[in-house]
Amino acid sequence: MKEIEFDKERLINWYDVHSKNYDDESFVQNDERYGGDKYRIELVSNTLSRLGVKKILDVGCGTSEPMLRFLKEGYDIRGFDLSPGMIEQSKIKLQKNGYSPELVEVGDILDDNYISKYNEKFDAVIVNGVIPYLKDDNKAHENISKLIKNDGYFICVYCNELFDLMTLNKFTMRFHVKNFIEPLSIDQVSKNQIISGLKSLLTMHNKPELTKSGGARDDIFITSHNPMTIGNKLREYNLVVEDILFYKFHAFPPLLKSLFSEVDNLFVNESRKYEIKFARDWRGYFLASTFIVVARKKIL
Numbered sequence: 351m352k353e354i355e356f357d358k359e360r361l362i363n364w365y366d367v368h369s370k371n372y373d374d375e376s377f378v379q380n381d382e383r384y385g386g387d388k389y390r391i392e393l394v395s396n397t398l399s400r401l402g403v404k405k406i407l408d409v410g411c412g413t414s415e416p417m418l419r420f421l422k423e424g425y426d427i428r429g430f431d432l433s434p435g436m437i438e439q440s441k442i443k444l445q446k447n448g449y450s451p452e453l454v455e456v457g458d459i460l461d462d463n464y465i466s467k468y469n470e471k472f473d474a475v476i477v478n479g480v481i482p483y484l485k486d487d488n489k490a491h492e493n494i495s496k497l498i499k500n501d502g503y504f505i506c507v508y509c510n511e512l513f514d515l516m517t518l519n520k521f522t523m524r525f526h527v528k529n530f531i532e533p534l535s536i537d538q539v540s541k542n543q544i545i546s547g548l549k550s551l552l553t554m555h556n557k558p559e560l561t562k563s564g565g566a567r568d569d570i571f572i573t574s575h576n577p578m579t580i581g582n583k584l585r586e587y588n589l590v591v592e593d594i595l596f597y598k599f600h601a602f603p604p605l606l607k608s609l610f611s612e613v614d615n616l617f618v619n620e621s622r623k624y625e626i627k628f629a630r631d632w633r634g635y636f637l638a639s640t641f642i643v644v645a646r647k648k649i650l
């Protein structure tokens with residue numbers, strides 16, 4: 351399967367182009383749209399109120415749909431985003447709702463010069479849906495940690511690498527090759543034999559095909575993280591995981607939707623039953639495509 355390379359200009363352009371439709375595509379929930387990102391706003395909102403934080407920075411704030419909710423809930427929050435198009439939509443929305451458009455600006459979490467202009471630290475830094483688009487997430491984690499005060503919180507969304515195991519498709523194939531086959535201490539010929547054997551077991555190993563509508567995954571670089579090992583990674587940045595919350599559940603492998611179109615509603619309805627209520631359930635490690643990490647900054 352062809353991997354899409356990271357390209358900053360392409361990423362900015364993708365979000366600029368999609369900025370006007372972003373809210374509809376992400377947050378509207380009806381029969382046609384799952385609107386899974388709405389669940390992340392709910393989960394983050396619950397988390398913020400539980401943690402009792404006040405001053406927050408939203409990294410990659412997008413169109414500010416989540417930020418608007420948190421502003422209404424009384425938090426002192428501001429944000430920045432790489433895409434001028436997203437920031438333009440964000441400013442329009444803030445102004446329309448009676449908040450200052452100056453609360454958001456264009457900025458890059460990977461840009462040391464930009465980050466160094468913050469001479470204050472925050473009770474919490476929210477990073478929702480940004481890390482999966484970055485090639486250099488080490489730099490991002492390093493910069494984010496600098497912006498959190500000691501004992502403050504890091505609330506961050508990752509794509510779930512383990513979800514690839516349940517989809518039984520080309521992503522499952524990629525997962526096996528990368529994690530289970532490539533590390534074997536055998537010659538390449540034997541590895542290739544295992545790979546072709548696996549393909550015969552995994553009859554949908556070429557699916558899903560690229561979509562014509564060009565969902566982000568088919569257009570721009572996106573990477574995923576393993577919820578079982580994310581804690582080790584974050585410790586390198588003095589961030590200690592306290593909670594993991596799963597959302598965007600898939601009640602069964604999405605490929606089955608196209609095999610039996612009549613189960614479409616059933617898929618959506620059954621998947622929705624997991625949302626929020628099962629955010630901490632073990633099934634989330636496999637059925638949810640996305641997870642939120644809540645970590646605390648501790649200088650160890």
Ligand SMILES: C[S@@+](CC[C@H](N)C(=O)[O-])C[C@H]1O[C@@H](n2cnc3c(N)ncnc32)[C@H](O)[C@@H]1O
Nearest residue numbers: 365410411412431432433436458459478479480
């Ligand atoms: C999936 S959207 C999420 C937007 C918002 N956080 C939300 O929850 O609706 C990802 C956002 O990350 C932004 N982004 C990507 N790379 C970034 C970077 N290096 N620095 C800041 N923002 C970035 C994109 O422009 C995009 O608006």
